[in-house]
Amino acid sequence: MSRKEISVLEDLLGSNKKIAAETRRLLEDRRILAINLMSSPGSGKTSLIEKIIEALHPQHRLAVIEGDIETELDAARIRAKGVAAWQITTGGACHLEARMIARVIGAIPAETEFLFIENVGNLVCPASYDLGENLRWVLLSVTEGEDKPKKYPKAFLTSQSLIITKIDLLSHLNFDLERVKREAKEINPNLSILATSAKTGEGISAVIQFLLNQRQKLLSRHA
Amino acid sequence: MSRKEISVLEDLLGSNKKIAAETRRLLEDRRILAINLMSSPGSGKTSLIEKIIEALHPQHRLAVIEGDIETELDAARIRAKGVAAWQITTGGACHLEARMIARVIGAIPAETEFLFIENVGNLVCPASYDLGENLRWVLLSVTEGEDKPKKYPKAFLTSQSLIITKIDLLSHLNFDLERVKREAKEINPNLSILATSAKTGEGISAVIQFLLNQRQKLLSRHA
Numbered sequence: 001m002s003r004k005e006i007s008v009l010e011d012l013l014g015s016n017k018k019i020a021a022e023t024r025r026l027l028e029d030r031r032i033l034a035i036n037l038m039s040s041p042g043s044g045k046t047s048l049i050e051k052i053i054e055a056l057h058p059q060h061r062l063a064v065i066e067g068d069i070e071t072e073l074d075a076a077r078i079r080a081k082g083v084a085a086w087q088i089t090t091g092g093a094c095h096l097e098a099r100m101i102a103r104v105i106g107a108i109p110a111e112t113e114f115l116f117i118e119n120v121g122n123l124v125c126p127a128s129y130d131l132g133e134n135l136r137w138v139l140l141s142v143t144e145g146e147d148k149p150k151k152y153p154k155a156f157l158t159s160q161s162l163i164i165t166k167i168d169l170l171s172h173l174n175f176d177l178e179r180v181k182r183e184a185k186e187i188n189p190n191l192s193i194l195a196t197s198a199k200t201g202e203g204i205s206a207v208i209q210f211l212l213n214q215r216q217k218l219l220s221r222h223a
Numbered sequence: 224m225s226r227k228e229i230s231v232l233e234d235l236l237g238s239n240k241k242i243a244a245e246t247r248r249l250l251e252d253r254r255i256l257a258i259n260l261m262s263s264p265g266s267g268k269t270s271l272i273e274k275i276i277e278a279l280h281p282q283h284r285l286a287v288i289e290g291d292i293e294t295e296l297d298a299a300r301i302r303a304k305g306v307a308a309w310q311i312t313t314g315g316a317c318h319l320e321a322r323m324i325a326r327v328i329g330a331i332p333a334e335t336e337f338l339f340i341e342n343v344g345n346l347v348c349p350a351s352y353d354l355g356e357n358l359r360w361v362l363l364s365v366t367e368g369e370d371k372p373k374k375y376p377k378a379f380l381t382s383q384s385l386i387i388t389k390i391d392l393l394s395h396l397n398f399d400l401e402r403v404k405r406e407a408k409e410i411n412p413n414l415s416i417l418a419t420s421a422k423t424g425e426g427i428s429a430v431i432q433f434l435l436n437q438r439q440k441l442l443s444r445h446a
Contacts, residue, residue, distance in 0.1 A: 010233050040263040041346050042367025123264050124317035143366035144265025223412035
């Protein structure tokens with residue numbers, strides 16, 4: 001990259017960081033737990049959110065922001081479950097940015113407890129953009145192969161949790177679950193790892209328990 | 224984007240196009256058929272190349288360029304099959320660029336017939352960068368869902384072929400093969416579509432026949 005290109009990129013990331021910090025403060029003030037979900041296309045981000053909605057809605061107040069390059073398909077899936085969803089279409093851009101979230105955040109109802117932000121399907125670029133979330137999750141489906149943490153380290157390095165998806169397919173694949181857990185931990189020793197199937201429901205209750213605990217922690221910080 | 228950001232991006236893409244055109248001329252002169260493979264992480268690009276190697280090597284001369292953010296894992300897989308492979312690690316960048324290919328191209332043996340360029344696993348950014356290839360293939364595994372052509376149109380719009388992968392898993396999934404073919408054709412009516420399984424070998428012979436035909440066409444253009 002030329003010096004000019006590097007300086008433009010630094011400006012972009014610097015201003016993104018500032019906007020993300022404001023969003024994080026705002027969400028904390030309102031006691032909203034915000035989760036940024038990142039993964040390859042088709043790893044099951046929307047399906048996981050649907051399962052969480054089935055478990056938590058309507059006892060808990062949820063909201064969803066859907067990031068896509070094109071189409072409102074994912075927001076429509078969420079609304080069909082009775083939960084408010086905001087679609088951000090980036091029109092070509094390969095990731096969400098803090099300013100896109102900041103524009104939507106004012107519309108999120110005050111009593112919201114959990115805000116899920118589904119990033120553009122891309123295991124690379126979203127990892128560089130803080131959106132102001134409290135938690136960052138990287139999803140990896142068992143059909144993608146075990147080598148992904150080593151090949152796409154930034155997504156795993158910047159996330160608090162790795163959610164392994166589609167484990168119902170394990171018996172049809174040569175996927176070494178223990179290897180992927182071990183190699184993900186080598187990149188990020190603090191990563192909490194949960195294995196799930198949106199199809200059979202396996203592992204979903206652990207995800208729900210994790211979310212409830214995290215929201216409780218957020219409330220305690222402000223008690 | 225600011226005017227400054229847009230101008231930097233235009234400079235980048237303009238210079239990429241120029242370098243790609245030179246590479247294309249060079250490859251044509253040397254009668255090398257170059258295929259740029261794009262897909263999400265884990266759709267099976269390396270596995271497809273391995274199956275092609277099994278069918279064509281050593282009767283035909285093959286070479287492979289592997290693009291990854293980190294690691295030499297994929298080049299090692301290719302070399303284990305007895306084919307020369309060059310690894311480009313982009314060190315964070317989410318796509319290959321023409322200048323990266325141009326630096327390697329001089330090292331490709333003169334008698335090479337087929338050059339496979341495996342792009343970084345990313346269904347978004349690689350679509351914007353011409354590498355100087357003759358053919359662009361987008362891969363989509365049946366585990367990723369049928370909505371991907373609509374959600375990531377540029378990769379499908381700029382490719383000549385869609386290779387659907389992992390069809391051995393179809394019986395375990397709710398994946399509508401006809402729907403994905405139809406919606407991909409809506410985006411790009413000229414797309415040729417091949418369905419494959421690297422595991423069972425289904426559909427691989429059609430890929431091989433397609434490659435041999437395309438190389439024959441390249442030779443005829445220069446007869």
